[in-house]
Amino acid sequence: MSVLSDPTRRRWLAWGALAAVFLLVNLHRLSTAVLSERLTADFAMTAAQLGTLHASFFLVYAVVQIPTGVLADRVGPRHVGSAGAALLSLGAVGFALGDSYLVALGSRAIIGLGSGVIFVSILRFCANWFRTDEFGTMTGMTAGVAGLGAILATTPLALAAGTVGWRRTVLGLAAVGLLASVAVYALARSSPADAGLEPIEGVPEQPSVSLSETGGYLRELATDLDQWLLSIVFFSGMGTVLTLIGLWGVPYLVVVYGLDVTTASYYTLLGSIGLLVGPPTIGRISDGVERRLLPMAVGLGLFTLALGVIPALGRPPLPVVAGVYFCCGFLVGAAVLALSVVKERYPAEASGVATATVNTAGFVGATVFPTAMGVALDAYTTGDVVGGTVVYTEFGYRVAFSIIAVAIAGAFLSSLWLLVRNRDDVPA
Numbered sequence: 001m002s003v004l005s006d007p008t009r010r011r012w013l014a015w016g017a018l019a020a021v022f023l024l025v026n027l028h029r030l031s032t033a034v035l036s037e038r039l040t041a042d043f044a045m046t047a048a049q050l051g052t053l054h055a056s057f058f059l060v061y062a063v064v065q066i067p068t069g070v071l072a073d074r075v076g077p078r079h080v081g082s083a084g085a086a087l088l089s090l091g092a093v094g095f096a097l098g099d100s101y102l103v104a105l106g107s108r109a110i111i112g113l114g115s116g117v118i119f120v121s122i123l124r125f126c127a128n129w130f131r132t133d134e135f136g137t138m139t140g141m142t143a144g145v146a147g148l149g150a151i152l153a154t155t156p157l158a159l160a161a162g163t164v165g166w167r168r169t170v171l172g173l174a175a176v177g178l179l180a181s182v183a184v185y186a187l188a189r190s191s192p193a194d195a196g197l198e199p200i201e202g203v204p205e206q207p208s209v210s211l212s213e214t215g216g217y218l219r220e221l222a223t224d225l226d227q228w229l230l231s232i233v234f235f236s237g238m239g240t241v242l243t244l245i246g247l248w249g250v251p252y253l254v255v256v257y258g259l260d261v262t263t264a265s266y267y268t269l270l271g272s273i274g275l276l277v278g279p280p281t282i283g284r285i286s287d288g289v290e291r292r293l294l295p296m297a298v299g300l301g302l303f304t305l306a307l308g309v310i311p312a313l314g315r316p317p318l319p320v321v322a323g324v325y326f327c328c329g330f331l332v333g334a335a336v337l338a339l340s341v342v343k344e345r346y347p348a349e350a351s352g353v354a355t356a357t358v359n360t361a362g363f364v365g366a367t368v369f370p371t372a373m374g375v376a377l378d379a380y381t382t383g384d385v386v387g388g389t390v391v392y393t394e395f396g397y398r399v400a401f402s403i404i405a406v407a408i409a410g411a412f413l414s415s416l417w418l419l420v421r422n423r424d425d426v427p428a
Contacts, residue, residue, distance in 0.1 A: 026149025140283025237335025239365015274329025299334025
């Protein structure tokens with residue numbers, strides 16, 4: 001039996017193609033950290049404008065999540081995933097060739113539009129090709145791919161941009177994305193049956209869902225307190241990590257410690273390594289103990305303690321900062337469990353729209369926090385400009401980091417509330 005005709009092997013090829021696109025998604029969305037100085041100089045931006053440029057990706061990303069869930073449930077990951085990969089690559093071409101702030105802003109929003117359909121498409125694919133007791137692990141592995149993309153968005157991206165220029169680097173990523181789009185279209189299918197294969201043991205065939213049924217599930221989600229608490233968890237956890245690794249983690253080190261951008265990127269690289277290994281590890285632990293909410297609460301409690309070190313001390317020793325960045329990346333795996341929880345609370349035919357609803361919150365957070373931190377920093381400028389970049393005070397960074405530290409504390413409290421409301425804490 002060939003790889004393509006064996007459903008248990010075919011699913012890994014298709015997941016790999018989708019995961020390759022998701023890797024590019026994360027590389028694009030976190031690239032502004034190491035490119036911040038070049039972008040600020042090329043487009044003459046303030047901190048708030050840089051934060052808005054970074055956040056434009058996440059704003060569009062968040063808006064398309066629920067429509068993507070509906071499309072993934074009805075159309076399937078093959079068409080949605082391949083179209084998204086092509087669109088984000090075209091947006092990358094526009095971003096690389098842009099000559100003004102408005103063009104860069106619009107192009108990054110297009111990248112966000114194409115990227116916004118990928119993660120939910122992967123989750124929908126996993127729901128159709130993997131058993132329920134494998135879903136937490138697969139969600140963690142997919143989040144781990146985000147960590148690999150985040151790694152590439154740090155030191156490797158900084159070195160590439162320094163060698164061939166940031167514009168040529170982004171054009172190269174666009175070319176890879178177009179190839180990945182073709183691979184998704186060729187390999188991904190909605191289910192084994194849709195690919196003309198035998199069903200996989202333990203994976204029920206997913207029923208179709210009408211628009212009226214989807215509307216009913218959306219109304220149910222809107223009034224579900226657990227969904228709102230899970231959304232707070234994902235809003236704070238994912239929003240914080242994407243803001244820390246993707247934008248303000250590097251400028252903080254450059255300004256407060258006097259590091260160059262490439263050296264500072266080594267520290268966000270540690271955060272990305274944490275993002276690579278943390279979600280799969282925490283997902284596997286959750287599947288192993290057959291509990292979701294307890295690992296979530298423990299992880300978010302540790303996340304709160306780790307991140308709180310920076311606003312509390314302002315300028316902790318650099319090894320401590322390295323540890324904080326790694327822990328934040330690793331422990332966001334606790335927030336990722338929110339996707340497994342909501343998927344298991346709803347019927348299989350609603351898995352796309354249910355996970356998309358919570359996923360939306362994470363990228364609303366990634367939209368809000370960069371600009372909020374940028375506004376806080378603009379209130380504490382030194383008045384100096386170095387290399388075309390405005391310099392901010394250490395106290396300004398303490399205030400900015402306090403914003404995300406408080407958000408993570410709110411996520412921890414929400415997880416405790418969930419734990420109290422659902423004392424059995426056993427996957428459906």
